[in-house]
Amino acid sequence: GQNIDQPTEMTATEGAIVQINCTYQTSGFNGLFWYQQHAGEAPTFLSYNVLDGLEEKGRFSSFLSRSKGYSYLLLKELQMKDSASYLCAVRDRDYKLSFGAGTTVTVRA
Amino acid sequence: ETGVTQTPRHLVMGMTNKKSLKCEQHLGHNAMYWYKQSAKKPLELMFVYNFKEQTENNSVPSRFSPECPNSSHLFLHLHTLQPEDSALYLCASSLETSGSDEQYFGPGTRLTVT
Numbered sequence: 001g002q003n004i005d006q007p008t009e010m011t012a013t014e015g016a017i018v019q020i021n022c023t024y025q026t027s028g029f030n031g032l033f034w035y036q037q038h039a040g041e042a043p044t045f046l047s048y049n050v051l052d053g054l055e056e057k058g059r060f061s062s063f064l065s066r067s068k069g070y071s072y073l074l075l076k077e078l079q080m081k082d083s084a085s086y087l088c089a090v091r092d093r094d095y096k097l098s099f100g101a102g103t104t105v106t107v108r109a
Numbered sequence: 110e111t112g113v114t115q116t117p118r119h120l121v122m123g124m125t126n127k128k129s130l131k132c133e134q135h136l137g138h139n140a141m142y143w144y145k146q147s148a149k150k151p152l153e154l155m156f157v158y159n160f161k162e163q164t165e166n167n168s169v170p171s172r173f174s175p176e177c178p179n180s181s182h183l184f185l186h187l188h189t190l191q192p193e194d195s196a197l198y199l200c201a202s203s204l205e206t207s208g209s210d211e212q213y214f215g216p217g218t219r220l221t222v223t
Contacts, residue, residue, distance in 0.1 A: 004151070008149075030207070031209060033211060033212075035214075041216060042113070042199065042214035042215055042216045042217060043152075043199070043214045044214070045211040045212070045213070048209055048211060050209065087152065089152075095206050095207045096154065096157075096165065097154065097212065098151070098154070099151040099152040100151055101149060101150055101151045102151070
């Protein structure tokens, strides 16, 4: 099966920067997604990487290294509303999407 | 508003009951998915439908039976469930099953089996 690892929890202060790492081992690779999920709500799409490098979207950036099986999601200028679970998901050669268990980020004042 | 709706939002059922979960997407997508989300565990893909045809059954027990009458509607029929089936069941849709299309998720049905 697929193996996707990310830290369980992270805590940071409002205004700070947090980096959530994701490592993966999958049967082939057809893209990596990051989703945000607030407690009791649906996951919402944040970013997509299929080529190596950094994708920037406002306060959020996502990086991918296919050779290392590694990605990170960078959250800058943290706000209280960024407290949520962040899910890393990888699509394999059959386009099947597998998710990590999620990283719960708590932003403190 | 994600464009994907699910009903009911909460469901409590006994092990001998039969119930159905409903999902509807208003996004004009061709692919629909059922996922199971248990506490502290990764989202587990259950079923995939592409243009109304089932393309993935991820070794799901037969007590879960999906139905996709058209590209906008997806059902999950439940019967003789077990307590370990208690979880959040999420429906998602995407334009296609390949490419860079992200999946749009519904709010989920919180299922408790007693």
